[in-house]
Structures are given as C-alpha cells and as structure tokens.
Amino acid sequence: MSVQERKERERAARERLILATARELAEQQGWDAVTTRRLSERIEYSQPVLYSHFRGKREIIGAVALEGATEMAAALRAATSAADGPRARVTALARAYLDFAARNPAVYDAMFQLDGGLAFANEDTPQPLKDGFAALLESLGEVAGDGVHPGLFTEVFWAALHGLATLTRAGRLPPEDTEPRVELLVDRLAMV
Amino acid sequence: MSVQERKERERAARERLILATARELAEQQGWDAVTTRRLSERIEYSQPVLYSHFRGKREIIGAVALEGATEMAAALRAATSAADGPRARVTALARAYLDFAARNPAVYDAMFQLDGGLAFANEDTPQPLKDGFAALLESLGEVAGDGVHPGLFTEVFWAALHGLATLTRAGRLPPEDTEPRVELLVDRLAMV
C-alpha cells in the first residue's frame, strides 16, 4: 500500500500548494486576479488539475475561507488569553479581529464577502466557522449584561466589528481613527 | 436649437432607461446577471450604446449607487422626521436603514459592496453620498454623548448597521432576530 500512500501524500501536498498559491495571489492582486488559468500556471499544472481537487473556483475560495477561519479563531484566542479581566479581553478581541481583517484582506473577503459556497448559521456550518463564532462568544458572553442573550449580544458586536472592518477596507471610513472607534464600541457595548 | 435639445432629452431618457433596467435586472437576478449583452438586449440597443453613456459596467454600478444614496437619505429623513425625541429618532433611523438594505439589496450592494468607482470619505465624494452620511449624522449626533465626537459616533453606529445589513443578507445572521438586535444596539450605543 506504500505506493498509494505516497500518491495520497503528493496529492495532499498539491492541494495545499493550490490553496497557498490562490491565497498569495489573492492577497497580492485581489481575488479578481485569481483566475483558473493564472492559478494553474503558477502551480505549474494545467487547469483541469484544479478541478480534480475542487469543484470549481468557488470551492477554492471556500477552502481558503475555512483556513482563514481557523487562523482567525486562533488569533482571537491568543489575544484574549493574554488579557486580564473581561473588559480587557473584549478590547483585545476587537483589536485582534480588526487587525486580522486588515492584515489578511483577501482571506477576510473569502470568509465574509465572497461566495465560497459555505453554509452559515445552521447545522451544516463547517466546524472552523462555528469555532470562530465560539471564539467570539467566549469573551463577549462575559460582557453581554443582565438579561441579554449572549448569542444575540455576540451577533451585534460581531456585526459592528464586521462593519468597521469592511467599511474601512473599502475606503468608506478613514483608517486613522480605528483605535478610538474600537474604544467607543467597547465602552458602550460591553457591560464591563 | 430645438433639434439639439430634443436629442439631449432623448439621450437623457435613454440613460435613465439604462439605469432603471440595470437596477431592475440586478434586483431580480443579482449583479452577476447584469452583463453588457443582457443589458443592451433589454434596452433594445447594441452594446456600444452603453459605452456612449458610461465608461463601462463599473460606472453603471456607480450611477445606480448614487441614485440609491439619494433615495436612502430621503427614506432615513422621512423615518426620523416622523419620530418624537432623539431616542425614538435613532430607533426609527436604524429600522429604516436595515429596511432599505433588505428591500433594495442590489442597490445596497452597488453602494457598499461593489466597486462603482466612487470616491469615499474625502473631498471628491459625490454629493448624494455626503448627504446620506449627513442624514445619519443629523439624528445620531444628538445621542453621541458628552465628549464624543458626533462624526466618530456616527461612523461606529453606521458600521454596526452596515454589519447587520450585510451579514443578515449573506445568511451569516438569522433574519428573525433583527428587531431585538436593533433594540440592543440603540439601547447601548445611544446616550438617550
């Protein structure tokens, strides 16, 4: 069975190569530049090879989104675990969230702006996405306030962060005032 | 000069036809379905005619976005003017904003999700967009709270609304709980 195992290893390696290349190209030139032709050229295989790994471009975006969700959840947990007290955790969480979105715009797009064919907010939602929301919930649930459902509070806080992230990146909000916006948001929303 | 005037009238009418058709098609089947071929077929002119009115598809999207901004500003002002007191105005504003986004998803996309080639947050920003932000500022400035810059507060509140609108529409948030989310948002952010 060694031959088959080797082939599977090679195949898995190539799949990682495809995703890493797609992600790199998207971060460099935007997702519009990630065409199947350019992508296949960069990985030094022909176009049909892509379709032996993914159903199509949408599924490639979705795979990058899942990668990103895992990384983001880790980044959020790392940020909150280094902070003392509920309030500080929420501030750290907000900063880490916006920081991730700013540093990985293409990945953030894959997760929340583009259609990666992923299910959301239901039982078919892939684990990395659920886990990302869970990472938010862990810190935000602490400061929801009396009588406020933690899930609902997390949704609202998350929506605010998402709005700040996307509007800033799209040039709708000047990027300089990000920090005071975060402070205002935490100040008002978090019941210390 | 009557001939020239008639031609200009006809030209303006055709431009309105292009925009109305693009908008209708986008609302019915999404912006992906708005191709220059389909659009030209629906207006019963050939493709190049589109390019005698607009530089390209991007500029058509931008024109629809400006139309939408004007309408949205009017809708927001209508909603707030019918409410009594700062707090009620903000609630009405938030509901009207989310309602507009839900009822005109394609127009909302043109304004905030797609690239319509429009300038934002600087001196080149078209008047309708500035006015839309002004409509938000009028009601939100009242409840920013002491020592908080009204513009900054408006940005944060707007970002939260934008996040709720986009995440809901993309299926990231279940649509049922929109109303409690609005109440929570206004409760926490507005300093009565």
Place this chain on the structure above:
DNA sequence: TCGCTTGTCTAGCGGTGCTAGGATCGATTC
C-alpha cells in the same frame, strides 16, 4: 514485458467586458 488504470494535457465551448471600423440615418445647406 505486457496490458491497463490512473493521471495529465491539449483543445475548445459558451460566456464576459470592451472596442474598431463600417454603414446608415437625418439635419443642414444649396
């Protein structure tokens, strides 16, 4: 070594945004 499966590539389909260049229509002038 042979046959066969598995994997990869070439070539091409129908679609996209956009444009060059020719045809036609109609207003202006004689």
Place this chain on the structure above:
DNA sequence: GAATCGATCCTAGCACCGCTAGACAAGCGA
C-alpha cells in the same frame, strides 16, 4: 427638393473568463 456631411448606431471581433471532453502518456500490477 436634392446633395452633403457629420452624428449615431451596429456588426464583428479581441482577449479573457470558468469549465470540460477526449486524446495521450506514464507508471502500476501481473
């Protein structure tokens, strides 16, 4: 009223897109 000439519009085509059928070659097991 006819001829001219410029504005206006369309046909045809470019390069590119996502995706796939079918030919071909490489490497496996017998």
